[in-house]
Amino acid sequence: MKPTQDPHPKIDGIRVDIEALRRLSHECRPSNCSVRKSCCKTYEVIVDNGEMSDIIGAMPRAAHYAKGILQDGDLVDPFDDADDADACLTTHEDGMCIFAWRDRKGAILCSLHSAALDLGVDPYQTKPKTCTLWPLYLIEGDAPRLTVQEDAYAFACNKPATGIPVQLDPGVSEILDAVFGVAFREKVGRLIARK
Numbered sequence: 001m002k003p004t005q006d007p008h009p010k011i012d013g014i015r016v017d018i019e020a021l022r023r024l025s026h027e028c029r030p031s032n033c034s035v036r037k038s039c040c041k042t043y044e045v046i047v048d049n050g051e052m053s054d055i056i057g058a059m060p061r062a063a064h065y066a067k068g069i070l071q072d073g074d075l076v077d078p079f080d081d082a083d084d085a086d087a088c089l090t091t092h093e094d095g096m097c098i099f100a101w102r103d104r105k106g107a108i109l110c111s112l113h114s115a116a117l118d119l120g121v122d123p124y125q126t127k128p129k130t131c132t133l134w135p136l137y138l139i140e141g142d143a144p145r146l147t148v149q150e151d152a153y154a155f156a157c158n159k160p161a162t163g164i165p166v167q168l169d170p171g172v173s174e175i176l177d178a179v180f181g182v183a184f185r186e187k188v189g190r191l192i193a194r195k
Contacts, residue, residue, distance in 0.1 A: 008145055011187045012180070014138070017147035022192045024148050025161045026135055026171035032156035033108035039134050039155065040100035040108050045089040047128045052079060052087060055099075058126040061115035066101040068092060069111070089128070124178040133179050136172070166193050 008015040033040070047055065055078065063070040069078060078098045079087035090098040099111045110131065116123040124132045135152035139145045152158045161169060168176070168189050176185035 009191060010143065011191075012184055013143070014180075014184075015143050015145040016188055016191070017145060018188070018191050020148040021136070021146070021168065021172055021188060022165050023161050024135065024152065024172055025159050025169045026152075026175070027157055028171070029157050030103075030107040030109050031105060037155050038096075038100070038108045039131070040097045040110060041095050042151075043130070043134070044091075045097060045128050045130050046087070047079065047089060047130075048086050051128045054126050055112060055128070058112050058115045058119070058121075061118055062099060062111035064111075064118075065109070065114045066099050066111035069098055122178075129179060133175060136175055136179075168192060 007019065008017055010016070059069060059075050059078070063075065069076055076090075076098070078090050080090050081087060092098065096108070097110075100108050101111050101114075103109055110123075110127065112126045112131075113123040116126040135149045135155065135158050137147055137149040139147065153160065157171075168185070173185055173189070176188060
């Protein structure tokens with residue numbers, strides 16, 4: 001009898017939902033956000049103290065895009081207290097993130113991401129980890145578990161991979177590289193290739 005494999009093997013202390021990651025095809029397409037659901041208008045974004053300082057540093061440039069973060073010539077406080085963390089990003093009355101903005105075509109974009117590109121900085125250094133990780137999701141705990149956000153397929157930028165993939169989707173690989181590093185992504189890739 002063949003022993004059953006752990007459906008969530010540990011990689012660098014994180015339990016990884018290999019099947020969920022393997023089945024996801026992700027391509028960030030803000031042009032679809034004008035007509036469909038947008039991650040910038042759906043989730044509460046929790047930030048820690050380190051992320052807060054990175055966000056504050058990008059705000060003067062981000063204000064060129066998201067006009068709501070500048071009032072009477074001063075930058076607003078973009079953080080609200082959160083029940084279970086340091087803080088969360090403020091949202092507008094319509095639920096849109098304070099840093100979201102619409103381009104001329106109506107696409108919903110992130111002003112932190114846009115500001116980082118203007119400043120020649122990696123956007124993943126200015127955006128909260130929650131945003132960088134999406135549509136993946138890290139369930140906190142003694143052994144955190146990395147999986148796919150349960151409503152991810154309701155968004156135009158995500159779809160199920162076709163067939164039985166033997167490698168990670170490029171969009172998923174980019175997320176893992178940005179959040180966990182290349183070595184972590186390669187370990188995930190090797191597990192997927194073995195399946």
